[in-house]
Amino acid sequence: MLIKRHVLWAVALCAASVVQAQTPGEWRYSIATGQSDIPPDMRVNFPTIIFSACRSADDFSTGRAFALQTLASSGARCPSSGYLRTQLKSSSKNKGGESLHFVYACDEGKTLSGVALGRVFTTSFSIELESRYSPPVSRVEIIRQTMTGKRVGPCKVVPDADDIKVK
Numbered sequence: 001m002l003i004k005r006h007v008l009w010a011v012a013l014c015a016a017s018v019v020q021a022q023t024p025g026e027w028r029y030s031i032a033t034g035q036s037d038i039p040p041d042m043r044v045n046f047p048t049i050i051f052s053a054c055r056s057a058d059d060f061s062t063g064r065a066f067a068l069q070t071l072a073s074s075g076a077r078c079p080s081s082g083y084l085r086t087q088l089k090s091s092s093k094n095k096g097g098e099s100l101h102f103v104y105a106c107d108e109g110k111t112l113s114g115v116a117l118g119r120v121f122t123t124s125f126s127i128e129l130e131s132r133y134s135p136p137v138s139r140v141e142i143i144r145q146t147m148t149g150k151r152v153g154p155c156k157v158v159p160d161a162d163d164i165k166v167k
């Protein structure tokens with residue numbers, strides 16, 4: 001469903017192009033997998049992942065901070081492209097920020113590819129990811145995830161370290 005809507009979002013949100021900067025520092029990430037598309041016996045294989053990463057202004061401007069594979073050791077495996085960031089106007093129903101759209105492909109699209117849509121603010125973001133395994137992995141073809149990030153302060157973790165927790 002997200003893949004079908006991404007083209008409409010991209011067209012509708014191209015009106016503004018001013019980009020606000022995210023605040024560099026230590027960011028806490030959470031990647032949670034929706035369980036509705038996962039067979040019950042496979043759900044244990046898709047836990048919520050939580051990690052911290054030290055992010056620079058360049059990480060945000062290039063999109064590296066939002067990439068599906070944000071861990072240093074996996075960055076080359078699943079490159080992201082087509083970043084489209086659009087400033088959103090504030091209103092009584094909308095806190096402003098930016099919309100974010102990009103696509104990604106792991107192993108040149110031979111194992112997994114997808115699309116991401118989200119909202120970005122100076123100290124937080126939330127991105128919906130819809131990925132397709134090709135071929136399906138253990139009866140799982142489509143996986144929907146929510147990746148959130150929140151700035152927690154100055155960097156305490158080593159830049160590009162793989163500090164990860166699974167719950």
